[in-house]
Each structure stands twice: as structure tokens, then as C-alpha cells.
Amino acid sequence: MTSHRCAEGGTAIDRTDTVGFTVDGRQYFGLAGDTLASALLANGVRVMGRSFKYHRPRGLMAFGVDEPNALFTVTTDGVREPNVRATEIEIFDGLAVESQNRWPSLDNDLMAINQLGGKALAAGFYYKTFMGPVIGPLKGTRFWMMCEHVIRRAAGLGRPGTAPDKSRYERINAFCDVLVIGGGLAGLKQAHEAAETGRHVIVCELEPRWGGAADGKKESEIRQIVESLESRPNVTLLTRTTVWGWYDGNMLAATERVSDHLKTAPEGAPRQRHWVIRAEHVALATGALERPIVFPGNDRPGVMLADAGRRYTETFGVLPGQHLAVFANNDSAYATAAALRHAGANVRAIVDVRPEIGAAAQRLADRAGGALKLGHAVVGTSGAKGLKSISVARYNHETRSFSGGAEEIETDCLLVSGGWSPVVHLASQAGANPVWDDALQAFLPPKPDAHWSVHGAAAGDLDFDHDLSPAPAPVFEIGHPGKAFVDFQHDVTADDVRLAHREGFRSVEHLKRYTTLGMATDQGKTSNVPGLAIMADALGKPIPDVGTTRFRPPYTAASLGSIAAERYGDLFPHRLTPMHDWHGDHGARMYAAGHWERPESYNRPGETVEQAYVREAKTVRSGAGLVDVSTLGKIDIQGPDAADFLNRVYTNGFAKLPVNKARYGLMLREDGFAMDDGTTWRLAENRFLITTTTANAGKVMSHLELCLDVHWPDMRVHVTSVTDQWAGAAIAGPKSRDVLAACVTGTDVGNDALPFMGIVHGAVSGVPVMICRLSFSGELAYEVYCGAHHGTHVWEALMAAGEPFAIAPYGLEALGTLRIEKGHVTAAEIDGRTTARDLHLDWMLSSKKPFVGSAMMNREGLTDQSRWTLVGVVSRSGEKLHGGSHVVAGDRDGPGPGLGHLTAMAFSPEINAYVGLALVEDGGNRIGQHLYATDPVRSGTHIPIEIVSQHMVDPKGERMHG
Incomplete structure (x- = not known):
């Protein structure tokens, strides 16, 4: 190839297979198995990058993830991925990359003139130069405002693209007894030892090959161990897999680069795979740098x-x-x-x-x-x-x-x-504080515990050959x-570190932020310890007394595409209900509701969202409608003390609730504010099922666990989140009982057998179901639950049974309309600032028992009669209201004093007007008053409204009790 390629040797390359690739449009050739770094080195290329600040020419420094200089942008079908290390790019025919942070070219970069800046470009120069007082009228931040655009264009390294990434990504949850991080000899030995005891082992190695930094003399031993592990069904071996995050409970995040090294991914293979691994024990064999x-x-x-x-x-x-x-x-x-x-x-x-x-x-x-x-x-x-x-x-x-x-x-x-620095990053993420070893002049992981261990060079066991x-x-x-440079990518020099000390930045965290030492894409893998040593010398202290900065995830870059995986392209990853595909097949407009993707409305051709939800709400009020409620939080409570536990966390009583009955309940925070409402079903003497609002499911679960772990650790109660185990469908409307009677077997659903808040067990189309008669819409209604994997089957059976009664599915917009008309609250009203009294739920505050929040709920500020309380509002002009609008006094010409805000709005087919719910100062005494809903920023509207009772439809509840 060139004079830099040895005549023989190279354990990773195939000398019979030549590979062509381009850098900045120029053609190069390497060998199969090369990285971009090794191929360019073989071609005699010396300059592979430009530094951040001075634009100094930089070449290869390292072999792997610690490389600070050789960063490139990989371009694939118009998609740009910047700041990829040449040491991690495996070449293939047609690979195209661009160099970065240079103009017009890598060899001739005009921005290299920055090197003439000398001390003027020292640490913090932009604050001192552009933020401080300047001659003439340009004082304070004015000069910065003038220069900011140019400075920001000059800053940064790679330039991301705007083309959508069409690659496919996957995510996977995995569980193991032992997770071994590092596929060098030390890690492979630990994996083999654990596998021989029958434990399930996962081994992750970030490079394409096993063996780590071991020299060729150990190749035979490494191959033997790998072959033994490959033959075992209890072992999963993952190369090209970087474990980059360690979180609570021995949960670790990893990225597997499945096909980044291939010109064309195999059919069905993703580009990358995001692993979430939960391990009983973690064995760190991450080596040393x-x-x-x-x-x-x-x-x-x-x-x-x-x-x-x-x-x-x-x-x-x-x-x-x-x-x-x-x-x-x-x-x-x-x-x-x-x-x-x-x-x-x-x-x-x-x-x-x-x-x-x-x-x-x-x-x-x-x-x-x-x-x-x-x-x-x-x-x-x-x-x-x-x-x-x-x-x-x-x-x-x-x-x-x-x-x-x-x-x-x-x-x-x-x-x-x-010298060598053991890789302590993951151990530090897990909360361990590194310990200085004077002999190695390096930080080591501290003494492990039962949940993790450290081996080989990562533990400071630098096993050099030749008795070195x-x-x-x-x-x-x-x-x-x-x-003299400490951080090569960010151009932090030894003089910058001493300057930071002279200017008072003497904490390592302050040093890091003032100089940007260790804040580049390599996260200080080569610069941290030398930087700390220079800082320690300036302080006149030993290195361990200066300490280290805290390492945080990710250990090395992780793509957002892999983390989002199947939900890639959305702003946030969303959870899907068991009936998700059915909704899409039947015209549902989906949108994000918290972490879930839910039907907004089932639009017919030519319908707007408003027309669709009004039609759906009318269907529920006049006949029967079906809505997916699988997203409600569901928590299983079991144990001898379960009833007593619920009595303590709910404001109303649950100890005497009969088996197969449900009750509406309210939870307060410890400070007396409302936290969540929902229903609790008593399924057996010592077993309950709590349902929570979709938005607060995680919060309620955490609250219950806190109560049991901290407040009442002696209570014999287990709480288990079962949200994903149950599919739920709510059928509502005056004909809902007829629909159930047509398809439910094994139980009667008549009024005597299934009264309001009653629970029965039966089957729908052969699938066991649990049915509770309760209502969020204000109509006669039932919630039907079955195992999640049967969700679509039961849903379709309910729809089929409802065809003679003109049943229709309805989405969140219609559901919101129905609950607004009825005056039922959600997280929009239970927003962390409201009390039970504000929401007219004080009838649920028991005076016969203490409960969480009871000691604080009667504070003077929480019982003030002038507090914002829940009311209904009706548009008097027929104009469309806007959620979040301010409720104000005043007149048509303009707003007066602010009195509250709208929490929700909809067009009500029952009232034939735009209506809403609002929190209004002294709302209970304002019924009948004419005020205004003003929204000057978003819509510029100022709409006359009338304050009415929040119970705008069926205030006595005759429909749902009928």
C-alpha cells in the first residue's frame, strides 16, 4: 500500500481485500478491517483535524475512545453525523467522510490565524473581551451582542445536517446475573468463571474484536476462552457495544453498533441497538488509558x-x-x-x-x-x-x-x-469516589461491594510483560x-490551568468550567489527570486533596436515534396501548398524552378535529361509546395491612370497603395539597387495585413506595405497578349496559348484580375480564379490563356487540368534553397548587382518621376563602375559548384585574356553546358573574364569559346511577 504499511502482520486486516473510501471528496484505499484512523495513517496522512480554538493542525494521538483530535463527519445519503472519531469508524467501500473545524481545507485553514492571538485567547478570553467594558459607547453586553453571531459560527466542531435519518434503530431490555464490561483477557476470564457456575452472563466489548489491548502473545488464550463462551447457552457476547451509563439498581445503558461498519445493513438489521441491561452483579474490566x-x-x-x-x-x-x-x-x-x-x-x-x-x-x-x-x-x-x-x-x-x-x-x-489511568468512569457514575494510588500515580475505583467488582487494569493490575x-x-x-497542551481538543494549556488558579478558580469543578478542561467530546480521558496534577501543583497540595470531577453519562457519545429506537422521529419516545394498531387502522388521529400515544379523535373524511369530537361526544350521550383507558395507572396492593395502608394514604376511608366494590379516592401530598384522584377496587380481603390518572401514575407509585420504605416500613404490604399488564376499555352511554349484556358471559351485568361502583368477573369472547361500573363521562358507564395481550380481541368483541346500538369509538378530545361538562377533574386541575377544597372535594376529607397531608391541609393559607376554586365557564359570545386564558374582570374594551385561568375548554354539544373549567378567585361566590377570558399573547382574544357551576350536565348524577 504505502511505506507506512508493514510488510506483514496486522491481526485485524485482510490484505487480499482492498477498500475504497473518500475524505473531503479525495479517494483513498485501505484494507478490510481497517479503521479510518489506521487507513489514513497507512496512506501517510498526518493532519486529521484542527483544534477548537487555535485551529492548530492535529494528528492521531490515541487508538480508541480516548482519541481527542481525529474527528470526522460521516455522510450517508445526505445524513450527516458529526464528531465521529476516526478510531471508531470501520471503513467500507463507499464510505464518505468530511474533516471538520476548518476553512477552506484541512491542510490550509485560514482560521489558524488564531494562533497569533497568544495570551489574548487564554482561558475565559471571550468573557473578558466581549462582555466587559469597551472604549466608547460599546459597554457591558452591547459589544457581545454585536459579536455573538460571528463567535458562535466560529465555535463548535462538526456541523450537523437537517436531512431526516432513515436508518432503523432498535432497543432491547435484557436481564442477567453478571454483566461483564470489557472483553479483554481480564473480562473474558471473569465471564468464563461466572458462566461455569450456570449464571446468565452478558459480555460487552466496545471494539470489534475480543482481547482489548493485549498483545499478540495472548491471542491463543483469548481465542480459547471466546470459543468456550460462544458454546454456552447462558452467555451473550456483544462486540461493538459500548456501555455508557450506569444508573440506580444496577441498570446500565449500552449502544451496539450493529451495521455502522457495513455498506448495506443486512435485511432486517438495525443500524444501532440500544440495550437497557439490569444486572445482579457488574464486573468492570474496562482497562486503563x-x-x-x-x-x-x-x-x-x-x-x-x-x-x-x-x-x-x-x-x-x-x-x-x-x-x-x-x-x-x-x-x-x-x-x-x-x-x-x-x-x-x-x-x-x-x-x-x-x-x-x-x-x-x-x-x-x-x-x-x-x-x-x-x-x-x-x-x-x-x-x-x-x-x-x-x-x-x-x-x-x-x-x-x-x-x-x-x-x-x-x-x-x-x-x-x-503512565496509565484505570478507567473509573462507570464506577464513578454508580456513585463510587475514585481513590488515589501513589505508586501508580493514578485514581483507582474504591473497594467494590456485593453488586459490582473490578478486575484487571481497571483495578490497577497493570500486568506488563517482560517483568516491567x-x-x-x-x-x-x-x-x-x-x-504545552493539556486538553488537546479544547486547546487548554498548562498556562490556562495556572491562570484559572490565579483568578480564583480553585475547585476542580470550577477549573473544568472556566477552562473547559475535560469538556470536549473525549470527556477528558487523556487530559483530566495531567490537568489535576498541574492544578494541585499550583495549589501546593497533593493530587488526591484536589480530588476529581464527577464523571457522568455518557462515557462516550450515544446517538439519539438509538436511544429513541422504534420511536425515532418523534420528539419523545411514547408508550403504546395494546389497541394502538386498531386505532390507527380505524382513522384515529394520534397524539402524545404524557408518555403515551393516544387517539385524539376518529376523524371521518372531511371532518375537523372539533367536528369529530363533538360527534363522538353526542354518540356517548345518546347511545354508547368506547374509549381506550389502558393508560390509566394501575397499582396492585397486596398484604395483611393493605386496607390500613390505603386508609393512611387516601383522604377517605377504605378499611371497610366490601370485596368486589370500588371507591373514588383522593391523595394529598404531605404539605396538604392534592396529588391525585382515582378509584380503588377491592378484589379480595387483602388485595386492592388502584387506578390513577395517566399523568400521575409514576408519581403515585413513587409516593406509595416512599410511604412504605420510609414512613411505615413495618407494614406488611407489597405494591406493584401493573399498568402494562392490563388493557382497559371504558364503555359509556345509556345503551352501554345493553352492549355488555350482548357479549359478556359468566356474570349478570344488570343493575342488581352490578350496581354503581360494583365489580364482577366474567368473559368476553372467551377472554376473562374484570368489569367495574364507574363513570368519568357522567353517563352510565363501565370499565372492562383484561390481560394486555388480549386487549385488541376484547376491544373488537365489544365493538361488534355494540353495532346494533350504533356504538362508536371516541378519543381524548371527546373524553375531555364529557368530563368538562360533568365537572370531573384531571391533572390540569390537580396541578400541585390546588387543595381538596379548591376542587370541591372536601367531602372526601375524613375527620375520623389521620392520613398523609391531614396535618398540613388546614393551614391558614390553604383555607383562605379567597383562594382560586373550581368553576365552570360558558362563552357568552359564542367565540371559541382557549385553554390557559386568563380569567379577568373588566369590560369589552380591555381586561381588568386577573382572577384566575382556564384549565380546559371544549365545545359542548349538550349546552351548544364553548365551555370550560377554570380556577377562579373566590369562585364559589362568583356563580352567575360575567367576566372575560383573555389571551393576549397567543390568540389576542378577549371573550365574555359567564361563571357557572362546574357541574354543567346532570349535576345530581342521575344518569350514571340509573
């Missing part, structure tokens, strides 16, 4: 981490350079030097800050050849767009002093090793004049 050393000119293309140079040679058969030098503070770089010499490179020199090395390192130095310069340091580099030479001076690392003059050594590649010592000299920076 090599650190750079901070010295002047350390960012020049050709300066690379030492182990990255070894891995490019062994994995892809690519030499990082022809004439190499090595700069180190530890033994591991000597093995790299010897390996590259064996592969054909000319090792010009090994520079080590330590005055002495061990016998094993000395043997490797002899094999590598070249000058061995102990007690020396690299103090500078030269070369315009690639390394040409390094400057080396004698250095005493204990006194940090130099002696003698600098020596020039010609070299096109400098391999740097500043893993302990580095405590050297992070070579303090010599010149621009």
Missing part, C-alpha cells in the same frame, strides 16, 4: 501515545512513523519501542525522565536500538504540519531543573507514555517555555 505528558509542542501531528503506536502496528500492520523516538516516565514504553523496532521502524532515541531503569527495561532498550537518554526530557518539537524533530535536554525530575543545552533529534513520530514495572515517575508536565 495511557496518559500523555505535557510539554511544549506536544500537540504536533506525529506525537502519539506509545501504546497506540504499538496497537496500530500489531492490529493493523501500520507503523506510526519510520523514524521513531520514545518519551516516557515508566517502563511500558520500552516494550512498545522493541515491538516497533521488530516491525521495521527505526528507533532513533528513548528519552526517559528517570535517571535509572530496571534490567528488564534495559534489555528492551537494547533490542529497540537508538540512543537511550535517561534523566532527560523532551522540551520542544518542530515541524509545520507534521513532526520533524524533537528537542531533548537533561532533566532532574525531582528538582524540576534542566542542565546543559538542548539536543535536536530528527524524527517523524514521537511516542509518549506518561507499572510505576511511573511522578512527572506530568515538563515546565519549559512554550505552548
Whole structure:
């Protein structure tokens, strides 16, 4: 291929298969198995990126997710994915990428003029320059307002596209006994040990191959373990899978890159798959990352981490350079030097800050050849767009002093090793605080507990071959004049870190935000520890006393497409009811209701949404309608103390509720405000089913768990969310009983057998169902529940039974209309600011027992007669009302004092007018008053209204009790 490709070797490549790809429209060729990084390196490409601020030319530094420089935009069918590391892009025929953060080209970037800015572009320069006072009238923020557009265009790296992503994504939930993160030798051994005990094991490795950073000598052992694991049914092996988030309860998030490396995905295969893994035990075998050393000119293309140079040679058969030098503070770089010499490179020199090395390192130095310069340091580099030479001076690392003059050594590649940092990111996400290890000069994960463990290099067990010592000299920076970089992507220099200290930013979190150290796409994988060391030196403190910043998910970038998966394209992922497909097949307009996708209305050809919901509401009032209520929160309560528990969390009594009866209930927060309303069904002596509003299902579940875990841990009660286990359909209208009688078997549904709030068990079309007679519409109504997987079958049977009675499905708009006419409340009224009295639900406040919120509900502010209370409103002009409008006094010419707001509105076919519910100051005493609903910002309307009772239809409830 080129002079950079070795004549032999390369465990990942197929030398018989040439692959063509383009960068900025220019054609290149690599080998099957190459990454974009290795292919460009083999083609002699040195500049692969431009830095964020100074636009300095940058080349490859690392081998994997720690790469800070070589970022590209991948373009596929017009879709742009920016900031993808060249080290993670596997090439295929037709791959097209663009370089970033340059104009007009990567080799000739006019923005490189920023390098002349010097100290004027130091940390925080934009605040000081553009936000502070300026000569003349441009003071304060005025100058910033003038410059902001140009600054924002110059900032950033890759440019995202606007074309829709047509790729398919999947998500999967998985459960295992042991999750092993890392497919190196240490991780594979842990997986094998766990698998032999019969436990279900999942192993995730972010690279395409097993073995991690292990050298070729361990290839046979790795292959044997992998083959053994592949043969076991209790083991799932996932390559190209990055575990990027660790959350409560040992729940971890991962992204599997299923077909990113292929020109065309296999039929049915997604591009990426989002894994949510719940594990009993997590075994971290995430390895360690090599650190750079901070010295002047350390960012020049050709300066690379030492182990990255070894891995490019062994994995892809690519030499990082022809004439190499090595700069180190530890033994591991000597093995790299010897390996590259064996592969054909000319090792010009090994520079080590330590005055002495061990016998094993000395043997490797002899094999590598070249000058061995102990007690020396690299103090500078030269070369315009690639390394040409390094400057080396004698250095005493204990006194940090130099002696003698600098020596020039010609070299096109400098391999740097500043020690190793175990990957503690995931452990930190789980809440563990890293612990400093003085011998390794690195942070290690703390002592694990029963739920997780750490192994191999991640635990600080740096198992180097050749009897090499893993302990580095405590050297992070070579303090010599010149621009020395700590964070390569964000152009944070050692001087920036010291400037932050001088300006008072002495917390590591403040340092991070002021300098942007560690805030780039690599999240400080190469820069954090050197930056902390320089900060510690400025403070005159040991590194562990300075501490670390908190690592947060994601460990590395995760695409929004994979997280949204099947719901990709929506603003938010939505949950679907069991009858979702039926709704779509029958003309339903779907929209988001909380986390659910629900039918808005079933529009006939030519109908507007308003015309559809008015028709549907009329059908319910005159005959029968069917609505999907599967989204209601459903919580199963079981245990000897279940009745007593409900008595404590509800404002009204439940202890004496008979079996097979339901009761409407209200929950308060501890501060006395209303939290949620719903019904509770007593299914047996010690078993209840709570139904909650759709919006507050999660909140109520959390509240019940808090009460049991914190307030009353001795109560013998289990609460289980069963929302997804039950499909629900509410049938309402004066003919609803006739519909049920036509299809329900195994039980009578007449008034005597099934009175108001009664519960019966029977079957519909052979499917067991549970039926409760209750009403949200104000009409005679029933809720029918069955197992979720039978939901569509039961729904269709109910629709078929209702055909003689002209039954029709209805959506949320009609449901809202019916409940507004009846004066029933939802989360729109129970908004966290209202009390039971505000909602006229004080009849549910028991005076015979204490309950959550009872101690606080009678505070003076919550019983004030002038509070906003629930009322009905009717448009007096016939104009359409708008939810959220202010209710005000005044006249037709303009609004007066504000008195409240509309919580909901609809056109009422019963009243033949636009109506709504509102929370209005002293609302109970305003019945009959004429006020206005004003909406000056959105619609510009100012509509005359009349305040009426919230019970606008059937105030005595005769219909639903009939």
C-alpha cells in the first residue's frame, strides 16, 4: 500500500481485500478491517483535524475512545453525523467522510490565524473581551451582542445536517446475573468463571474484536476462552457495544453498533441497538488509558501515545512513523519501542525522565536500538504540519531543573507514555469516589461491594510483560517555555490551568468550567489527570486533596436515534396501548398524552378535529361509546395491612370497603395539597387495585413506595405497578349496559348484580375480564379490563356487540368534553397548587382518621376563602375559548384585574356553546358573574364569559346511577 504499511502482520486486516473510501471528496484505499484512523495513517496522512480554538493542525494521538483530535463527519445519503472519531469508524467501500473545524481545507485553514492571538485567547478570553467594558459607547453586553453571531459560527466542531435519518434503530431490555464490561483477557476470564457456575452472563466489548489491548502473545488464550463462551447457552457476547451509563439498581445503558461498519445493513438489521441491561452483579474490566505528558509542542501531528503506536502496528500492520523516538516516565514504553523496532521502524532515541531503569527495561532498550537518554526530557518539537524533530535536554525530575543545552533529534513520530489511568468512569457514575494510588500515580475505583467488582487494569493490575514495572515517575508536565497542551481538543494549556488558579478558580469543578478542561467530546480521558496534577501543583497540595470531577453519562457519545429506537422521529419516545394498531387502522388521529400515544379523535373524511369530537361526544350521550383507558395507572396492593395502608394514604376511608366494590379516592401530598384522584377496587380481603390518572401514575407509585420504605416500613404490604399488564376499555352511554349484556358471559351485568361502583368477573369472547361500573363521562358507564395481550380481541368483541346500538369509538378530545361538562377533574386541575377544597372535594376529607397531608391541609393559607376554586365557564359570545386564558374582570374594551385561568375548554354539544373549567378567585361566590377570558399573547382574544357551576350536565348524577 504505502511505506507506512508493514510488510506483514496486522491481526485485524485482510490484505487480499482492498477498500475504497473518500475524505473531503479525495479517494483513498485501505484494507478490510481497517479503521479510518489506521487507513489514513497507512496512506501517510498526518493532519486529521484542527483544534477548537487555535485551529492548530492535529494528528492521531490515541487508538480508541480516548482519541481527542481525529474527528470526522460521516455522510450517508445526505445524513450527516458529526464528531465521529476516526478510531471508531470501520471503513467500507463507499464510505464518505468530511474533516471538520476548518476553512477552506484541512491542510490550509485560514482560521489558524488564531494562533497569533497568544495570551489574548487564554482561558475565559471571550468573557473578558466581549462582555466587559469597551472604549466608547460599546459597554457591558452591547459589544457581545454585536459579536455573538460571528463567535458562535466560529465555535463548535462538526456541523450537523437537517436531512431526516432513515436508518432503523432498535432497543432491547435484557436481564442477567453478571454483566461483564470489557472483553479483554481480564473480562473474558471473569465471564468464563461466572458462566461455569450456570449464571446468565452478558459480555460487552466496545471494539470489534475480543482481547482489548493485549498483545499478540495472548491471542491463543483469548481465542480459547471466546470459543468456550460462544458454546454456552447462558452467555451473550456483544462486540461493538459500548456501555455508557450506569444508573440506580444496577441498570446500565449500552449502544451496539450493529451495521455502522457495513455498506448495506443486512435485511432486517438495525443500524444501532440500544440495550437497557439490569444486572445482579457488574464486573468492570474496562482497562486503563495511557496518559500523555505535557510539554511544549506536544500537540504536533506525529506525537502519539506509545501504546497506540504499538496497537496500530500489531492490529493493523501500520507503523506510526519510520523514524521513531520514545518519551516516557515508566517502563511500558520500552516494550512498545522493541515491538516497533521488530516491525521495521527505526528507533532513533528513548528519552526517559528517570535517571535509572530496571534490567528488564534495559534489555528492551537494547533490542529497540537508538540512543537511550535517561534523566532527560523532551522540551520542544518542530515541524509545520507534521513532526520533524524533537528537542531533548537533561532533566532532574525531582528538582524540576534542566542542565546543559538542548539536543535536536530528527524524527517523524514521537511516542509518549506518561503512565496509565484505570478507567473509573462507570464506577464513578454508580456513585463510587475514585481513590488515589501513589505508586501508580493514578485514581483507582474504591473497594467494590456485593453488586459490582473490578478486575484487571481497571483495578490497577497493570500486568506488563517482560517483568516491567507499572510505576511511573511522578512527572506530568515538563515546565519549559512554550505552548504545552493539556486538553488537546479544547486547546487548554498548562498556562490556562495556572491562570484559572490565579483568578480564583480553585475547585476542580470550577477549573473544568472556566477552562473547559475535560469538556470536549473525549470527556477528558487523556487530559483530566495531567490537568489535576498541574492544578494541585499550583495549589501546593497533593493530587488526591484536589480530588476529581464527577464523571457522568455518557462515557462516550450515544446517538439519539438509538436511544429513541422504534420511536425515532418523534420528539419523545411514547408508550403504546395494546389497541394502538386498531386505532390507527380505524382513522384515529394520534397524539402524545404524557408518555403515551393516544387517539385524539376518529376523524371521518372531511371532518375537523372539533367536528369529530363533538360527534363522538353526542354518540356517548345518546347511545354508547368506547374509549381506550389502558393508560390509566394501575397499582396492585397486596398484604395483611393493605386496607390500613390505603386508609393512611387516601383522604377517605377504605378499611371497610366490601370485596368486589370500588371507591373514588383522593391523595394529598404531605404539605396538604392534592396529588391525585382515582378509584380503588377491592378484589379480595387483602388485595386492592388502584387506578390513577395517566399523568400521575409514576408519581403515585413513587409516593406509595416512599410511604412504605420510609414512613411505615413495618407494614406488611407489597405494591406493584401493573399498568402494562392490563388493557382497559371504558364503555359509556345509556345503551352501554345493553352492549355488555350482548357479549359478556359468566356474570349478570344488570343493575342488581352490578350496581354503581360494583365489580364482577366474567368473559368476553372467551377472554376473562374484570368489569367495574364507574363513570368519568357522567353517563352510565363501565370499565372492562383484561390481560394486555388480549386487549385488541376484547376491544373488537365489544365493538361488534355494540353495532346494533350504533356504538362508536371516541378519543381524548371527546373524553375531555364529557368530563368538562360533568365537572370531573384531571391533572390540569390537580396541578400541585390546588387543595381538596379548591376542587370541591372536601367531602372526601375524613375527620375520623389521620392520613398523609391531614396535618398540613388546614393551614391558614390553604383555607383562605379567597383562594382560586373550581368553576365552570360558558362563552357568552359564542367565540371559541382557549385553554390557559386568563380569567379577568373588566369590560369589552380591555381586561381588568386577573382572577384566575382556564384549565380546559371544549365545545359542548349538550349546552351548544364553548365551555370550560377554570380556577377562579373566590369562585364559589362568583356563580352567575360575567367576566372575560383573555389571551393576549397567543390568540389576542378577549371573550365574555359567564361563571357557572362546574357541574354543567346532570349535576345530581342521575344518569350514571340509573
